[in-house]
Amino acid sequence: MESITIQEAQEKVDLWIKTYGVRYFNELTNMAILTEEVGEVARIIARKYGEQSFKESDKQHDLGDEMADVLWVLLCLANQTGVDLTESFFRNIEKKTSRDKERHINNKKL
Numbered sequence: 001m002e003s004i005t006i007q008e009a010q011e012k013v014d015l016w017i018k019t020y021g022v023r024y025f026n027e028l029t030n031m032a033i034l035t036e037e038v039g040e041v042a043r044i045i046a047r048k049y050g051e052q053s054f055k056e057s058d059k060q061h062d063l064g065d066e067m068a069d070v071l072w073v074l075l076c077l078a079n080q081t082g083v084d085l086t087e088s089f090f091r092n093i094e095k096k097t098s099r100d101k102e103r104h105i106n107n108k109k110l
Contacts, residue, residue, distance in 0.1 A: 006086045013075040024080045034073040040066045 004012070017024055025033065044063045046052045078085045104110055 006089060007084070009071070010075050010079055010085060013072060014079050017076065017079075024076055027077065027080060030073055030077050030080070034070065034077065037066065037069040037073055041070060 024030070040061065041063065043058065044061055044066060047054045047058055048063070075085070077083075078088075
């Protein structure tokens with residue numbers, strides 16, 4: 001299986017949009033699509049790991065494919081809003097580390 005960086009993923013999505021997608025949907029449309037895709041992930045998880053039962057129409061959905069749909073739209077939003085997700089990811093790890101470095105270790109519930 002091929003490995004890819006976040007930056008490469010952003011570039012691949014951008015190239016695909018420019019080659020096959022005509023243009024990006026506007027940011028508001030992509031936000032709505034992202035919400036829809038997250039809902040599809042939630043639906044599968046609720047049925048596979050939660051207490052809801054599968055409907056016949058649910059059985060054809062693949063969790064990995066739905067997660068990839070979420071990632072795709074997130075990459076689209078990052079591209080069209082000028083967000084470098086690699087840089088943002090590392091900044092986010094630093095933020096979480098400084099804020100939570102002892103919080104979870106000291107959480108008796110965990």
